[in-house]
Amino acid sequence: MSYQKLSRDQIAERVAQDIPDGAYVNLGIGLPTKISNYLPADKDVFLHSENGLLAFGPPPAKGEEDPELINAGKEYVTMLTGGSFFHHGDSFAMMRGGHLDIAVLGAFQVAANGDLANWHTGAADAIPAVGGAMDLAVGAKKVFITTDHNTKQGEPKIVETLSYPATGLKCVDRIYTDLCVIDVTQDGLKVIEKVDGLSFAELQALTGAKLIDATQG
């Protein structure tokens, strides 16, 4: 049987289904940012940005951009009614202090025990940059990862142990890839969903760590 990988937008749409009403959420740069496009209007989800915004909204209309109203990705945003501004100390209190319900981040690699690598390839000539990734990894109540299941070269991104430098240890709760959804548990990596037409054996072959089949039916 053949199968269709999920697009980046489909992954974002899938994550959005797991964000409950009233959640305080930090969406990382890139794919995670797209999740905001799929949050239903009847839910109040409070989006946090590390540079001091809570309850920010979509990009402004053309011509209404304010260079002093940007998100962590340095993109122009707007504020929702009821939103607030605060300084970096308070912002990282929200992140590190366990006040955010969910952080959604990208990944270079996730290990079977929930270790995350997403800040540095470790290459000698690479200029390292970390931003708020390490704070979110250790501080949010739940850490969700969105990622392609494999690199462009076909290497697995879900591995037994990291080969890239770690961002945080045992911090990942759930992984959403273009092939499946995996819960990181004490017992191991449990696949709870996979795309139609992809067998568990095929998925296991594409993955660098042992998986447990927990799909329904």
Next chain:
Amino acid sequence: MIDKSTLTLTEALSQIKDGATIMIGGFGTAGQPAELIDGLIELGIKELVIVNNNAGNGDYGLAKLLKTGAVRKIICSFPRQSDSWVFDELYRAGKIELELVPQGNLACRIQAAGMGLGAVFTPTGFGTLLAEGKETRHIEGKDYVLEYPIKADFALIKAHQGDRWGNLVYNKSARNFGPIMAMAADITIAQVSELVELGQLDPEHIITPGIFVQHVVAVDAANGTGA
């Protein structure tokens, strides 16, 4: 009568000497005190240590300062950006030292300095390259890294309004590091878009109380000149 707004931008900055550690507010260009940085460049001082979230964007502001070769070391969380070519070149040429700090640790180390704390145990970075060689402690089931305060001789920050006592309010996401840097430096120079009369800022709404600010410089946002 106390008036912290009497010095010109150049007069306020001229207190800064070679080798100073300077915190500069801003997240990217939001909240970056561009006019103060331009004034700093004109001083022509050297061997500076700069504390900022980033390492400059494009060819202006902090990037322009780096380009002059005045900066010996930068302490920041996110130097690599699509438009950070000035830093990238200096770094690859070995002409600038980088201390990379996770952003929340940067914030809490600055806060620790401002609050008079000796150090902080933070969970951020535990078990990573950025905690290598640092003291750690296991407290109530969780692992922490010991991080020391970051103090500065000067903080250069941007606020929206200020009064002659140094009370400040900010504009939207331009607030970012301003309030905590103001607490962590011996001398804080705030550039403000508008200098207001004492009493015009509602005490309930003042974000940075004047005790943390030594100089307020009004900058005409339209042409960028110091008042």
